[in-house]
Amino acid sequence: MTKEGLQKLYEKLKDDANNIIKKAESKPRVLVGTATCGVAAGALKIRDNFLQEIKSKSLDVDVVEVGCMGHCYAEPLAVIDKPGYPPVCYGYLDDGLVHRLVEDFLGGDDPSYEYALAALERNDVFPTFEDFPRGVYEQKLILENCGFIDARSIESYISRDGYSALVKALNESPEWVLDEIKKANLRGRGGAGFPAGIKWEACIKAGGNEKYVICNADEGDPGAFMDRSVLESDPHLVIEGMILCAFAIGAEKGYLYIRAEYPRAVSHVEDAIRQARDKGLLGSSILGSGFSFDLEVFQGSGAFVCGEATALVNSMEGKMGMPESRPPRLASHGYRGKPTVLNNVKTFAYVPMIISRGADWFKEIGTAESPGTAVFSLVGKVNNTGLVEVPMGTTLRQLIYDVGDGLPNNREFKAVQIGGPSGGCLPEKSLDVPIDFDSLHDAGAIMGSGGLVVMDQDDCMVSVSRYFLEFTQHESCGKCTFCRIGTKHLLDILTDITKGEGDSDTLQRLEELAEDVRDGSLCNLGKTAPNPILTTLRYFRDEYKAHIEEGRCPALVCRDLILYFIEPPKCSKLCNVCVGSCPTEAIFTREDGLKEIDQEKCVKCDNCLKACPTEYNAVVKLSPPVLPPEKEKKTK
Amino acid sequence: MSDTVKFTIDEQAVEAKKGEKLLWAALKNDIYIPHLCAIKEEKRPNASCRLCFVEIEGIPNPVTSCTMNVEEGIVVKTRSPQVDRLLKTAFELLISDHNLKCSQCPANRKCALQKIAKERGLKLRQKRFKTITRDYEIDDSPDEFAFDRSRCVLCGQCVWADREKAKVGAIGFTKRGINRVVTTFEEVPLAESICTQCMLCVEACPVGALYYK
Ligand SMILES: Cc1cc2nc3c(=O)[nH]c(=O)nc-3n(C[C@H](O)[C@H](O)[C@H](O)COP(=O)(O)O)c2cc1C
Numbered sequence: 001m002t003k004e005g006l007q008k009l010y011e012k013l014k015d016d017a018n019n020i021i022k023k024a025e026s027k028p029r030v031l032v033g034t035a036t037c038g039v040a041a042g043a044l045k046i047r048d049n050f051l052q053e054i055k056s057k058s059l060d061v062d063v064v065e066v067g068c069m070g071h072c073y074a075e076p077l078a079v080i081d082k083p084g085y086p087p088v089c090y091g092y093l094d095d096g097l098v099h100r101l102v103e104d105f106l107g108g109d110d111p112s113y114e115y116a117l118a119a120l121e122r123n124d125v126f127p128t129f130e131d132f133p134r135g136v137y138e139q140k141l142i143l144e145n146c147g148f149i150d151a152r153s154i155e156s157y158i159s160r161d162g163y164s165a166l167v168k169a170l171n172e173s174p175e176w177v178l179d180e181i182k183k184a185n186l187r188g189r190g191g192a193g194f195p196a197g198i199k200w201e202a203c204i205k206a207g208g209n210e211k212y213v214i215c216n217a218d219e220g221d222p223g224a225f226m227d228r229s230v231l232e233s234d235p236h237l238v239i240e241g242m243i244l245c246a247f248a249i250g251a252e253k254g255y256l257y258i259r260a261e262y263p264r265a266v267s268h269v270e271d272a273i274r275q276a277r278d279k280g281l282l283g284s285s286i287l288g289s290g291f292s293f294d295l296e297v298f299q300g301s302g303a304f305v306c307g308e309a310t311a312l313v314n315s316m317e318g319k320m321g322m323p324e325s326r327p328p329r330l331a332s333h334g335y336r337g338k339p340t341v342l343n344n345v346k347t348f349a350y351v352p353m354i355i356s357r358g359a360d361w362f363k364e365i366g367t368a369e370s371p372g373t374a375v376f377s378l379v380g381k382v383n384n385t386g387l388v389e390v391p392m393g394t395t396l397r398q399l400i401y402d403v404g405d406g407l408p409n410n411r412e413f414k415a416v417q418i419g420g421p422s423g424g425c426l427p428e429k430s431l432d433v434p435i436d437f438d439s440l441h442d443a444g445a446i447m448g449s450g451g452l453v454v455m456d457q458d459d460c461m462v463s464v465s466r467y468f469l470e471f472t473q474h475e476s477c478g479k480c481t482f483c484r485i486g487t488k489h490l491l492d493i494l495t496d497i498t499k500g501e502g503d504s505d506t507l508q509r510l511e512e513l514a515e516d517v518r519d520g521s522l523c524n525l526g527k528t529a530p531n532p533i534l535t536t537l538r539y540f541r542d543e544y545k546a547h548i549e550e551g552r553c554p555a556l557v558c559r560d561l562i563l564y565f566i567e568p569p570k571c572s573k574l575c576n577v578c579v580g581s582c583p584t585e586a587i588f589t590r591e592d593g594l595k596e597i598d599q600e601k602c603v604k605c606d607n608c609l610k611a612c613p614t615e616y617n618a619v620v621k622l623s624p625p626v627l628p629p630e631k632e633k634k635t636k
Numbered sequence: 637m638s639d640t641v642k643f644t645i646d647e648q649a650v651e652a653k654k655g656e657k658l659l660w661a662a663l664k665n666d667i668y669i670p671h672l673c674a675i676k677e678e679k680r681p682n683a684s685c686r687l688c689f690v691e692i693e694g695i696p697n698p699v700t701s702c703t704m705n706v707e708e709g710i711v712v713k714t715r716s717p718q719v720d721r722l723l724k725t726a727f728e729l730l731i732s733d734h735n736l737k738c739s740q741c742p743a744n745r746k747c748a749l750q751k752i753a754k755e756r757g758l759k760l761r762q763k764r765f766k767t768i769t770r771d772y773e774i775d776d777s778p779d780e781f782a783f784d785r786s787r788c789v790l791c792g793q794c795v796w797a798d799r800e801k802a803k804v805g806a807i808g809f810t811k812r813g814i815n816r817v818v819t820t821f822e823e824v825p826l827a828e829s830i831c832t833q834c835m836l837c838v839e840a841c842p843v844g845a846l847y848y849k
């Protein structure tokens with residue numbers, strides 16, 4: 001096929017897509033965000049509501065499902081795109097608001113701007129997301145289409161120039177594609193930041209004519225959901241990236257390893273693969289170029305360690321999902337013993353835009369050593385939870401305070417946990433660290449897969465590291481000594497500390513074992529598992545000491561180190577909500593009518609503290625768990 | 637001779653076949669490096685016991701000698717403060733999860749753990765970590781041998797012997813993490829499994845987990 005022929009073929013695909021999209025967009029449309037985050041917030045009911053209301057008013061409006069727009073805090077969300085108006089996004093939807101939008105906007109001409117979050121296109125009447133304070137810092141590359149296109153329609157992807165990078169590459173050569181990726185210094189987004197171009201090149205050099213491309217969509221970190229969102233919201237972007245990789249390295253077969261707990265991602269990707277095949281974009285002789293490549297979804301069984309490269313390949317081969325020592329690397333000995341490229345979902349998602357817009361364009365974004373953007377799932381004590389994408393080099397402070405709009409109720413920042421169970425906790429003084437692979441590593445954290453949890457004074461750092469250790473210890477495959485037995489002892493020591501147990505050697509014992517597990521383990525699960533401990537010891541050692549030396553949990557979290565107490569001067573004779581809230585009947589009414597907690601019966605469930613009306617706020621937690629003498633006297 | 641390489645281990649000149657793993661080259665030259673899980677014939681080293689650390693000049697951290705190919709001119713040290721520290725921790729982790737009643741153990745004085753302790757001046761006792769207690773039952777269903785999991789170090793030597801030498805496949809690893817064990821399919825007693833009682837696994841066990849009655 002000649003260059004012109006290819007170009008023509010693509011033009012035809014694009015014309016067809018444009019016609020379909022234009023036709024669809026000539027009608028008013030409601031785009032409901034139904035990625036897993038939206039569904040969890042009730043988006044499917046909202047979708048049905050729209051359908052019902054539209055039907056009952058006999059309006060000619062299409063209801064389309066789109067992916068995640070990144071504003072998960074305002075879910076359920078929908079965009080109304082009505083010809084003659086800028087497309088407008090509405091959040092916090094409920095039945096009443098749906099009714100009103102259908103009646104006043106779709107049925108009438110009042111866009112109800114008072115309920116709108118933002119417009120999606122610049123206009124004279126209503127601000128866009130870019131006009132938000134966070135818009136200054138956000139730069140959406142791989143999330144550009146997420147939430148704004150119909151993930152189940154290849155036409156919406158093609159009409160936005162989708163698959164044009166593939167056509168460009170087919171007109172150039174595999175070497176040219178590799179060269180662009182290398183020049184762009186695209187680093188792997190699965191955690192370690194290894195340069196993708198170097199990996200691809202090693203795979204080419206390994207020789208042979210049977211090669212594989214695998215996309216790692218195991219995403220096992222608790223709290224991380226970026227890969228899921230990208231696959232659910234813009235599957236063709238990842239597919240195109242994989243095809244480009246296959247073209248560069250000469251592979252004919254690829255797999256997307258998606259965890260089985262992501263059914264929507266699996267079904268969207270499978271649909272997308274089918275559509276791409278129908279259009280000749282996958283399969284034998286893609287667009288008549290002679291280059292053949294096909295894709296399949298492999299559903300992972302869910303163990304965290306299966307996200308590790310060698311364990312992932314073992315599990316695909318039907319063996320136990322356990323890591324192997326490396327070398328040999330996958331690039332020479334991968335799936336079925338053949339040269340294999342394994343990259344993360346996001347890594348592949350950058351590939352089409354690098355090929356379309358060029359390595360130089362990509363390198364302009366972010367920092368010299370870490371070009372491009374970073375995608376985070378921002379969660380915890382922060383106002384704007386959700387998916388965010390910022391250029392590398394943005395500081396943690398900008399991310400938390402400008403993009404995330406700070407902590408709710410002006411609470412005081414304490415720490416930020418980055419990189420999930422393999423990551424670390426950084427304190428206030430690290431907030432000006434720029435977000436890039438190397439700076440985060442130096443600070444003791446890792447980019448990881450992009451989970452970012454903001455914590456305040458109510459979070460106990462010992463409990464936090466215990467939480468992550470409990471996760472890794474549970475997910476250890478048990479193959480190697482350090483991870484199998486070492487993480488167990490680390491967890492036991494941490495558990496003791498949360499109970500105030502330990503002596504003057506405990507912290508040293510903990511730290512040394514943590515270092516040895518890091519240095520001695522077989523795979524990166526064990527090597528990185530101690531990170532939460534090592535960073536909290538580095539930045540919050542006093543908090544550990546308070547537990548051991550004073551039996552005190554400064555954040556008032558560790559149950560064995562706190563007690564609940566009703567302050568008599570604040571308690572009211574006229575109220576007894578707390579009595580009813582107590583599951584163990586530990587609260588009784590004293591002779592003077594005030595309430596008191598029988599410490600013997602109290603199970604520290606926190607119910608009374610939540611139940612006590614805010615005008616009194618009489619229930620407090622005390623640590624160490626001893627009643628102050630003067631208070632004790634008063635209560636007697 | 638292009639298929640051999642020359643290098644030094646603890647300042648001793650050593651010659652080895654290209655592609656050989658460092659651990660086996662050392663052992664052949666009577667240089668002891670602690671190990672439990674290494675199997676010479678295995679193509680991809682198991683590398684799970686994490687005992688055979690050495691230092692190689694130019695590589696910042698200790699590496700497992702079972703996974704390192706010998707190379708011309710490398711300078712290897714079997715001892716260093718870092719190596720000793722990792723070995724001591726790995727060893728103490730293993731014995732924190734091991735039935736330490738040596739005097740009642742059939743492998744007493746032949747045990748690989750005792751050998752490591754003797755060679756490296758380690759104690760067969762540790763106080764750093766809590767002892768992990770197990771309530772495994774001894775499987776004494778075979779006619780001539782028995783299996784006591786409380787002494788198993790999960791090295792995999794028996795599994796290899798069963799699969800690759802005896803070609804039976806009666807035993808394997810199951811469960812994950814701290815619960816990982818060697819057992820039969822569906823965890824039935826050995827005598828009820830497809831085990832042929834050839835006893836190659838007993839011969840392979842470096843400790844007293846599989847033993848003659
Ligand atoms: C325990 C463990 C879990 C991992 N889980 C994932 C995962 O869910 N997704 C992922 O892309 N990489 C994961 N990785 C990293 C992979 O081993 C591998 O480095 C990555 O997929 C390579 O892709 P990249 O170069 O594009 O980052 C994990 C690593 C470890 C040690």
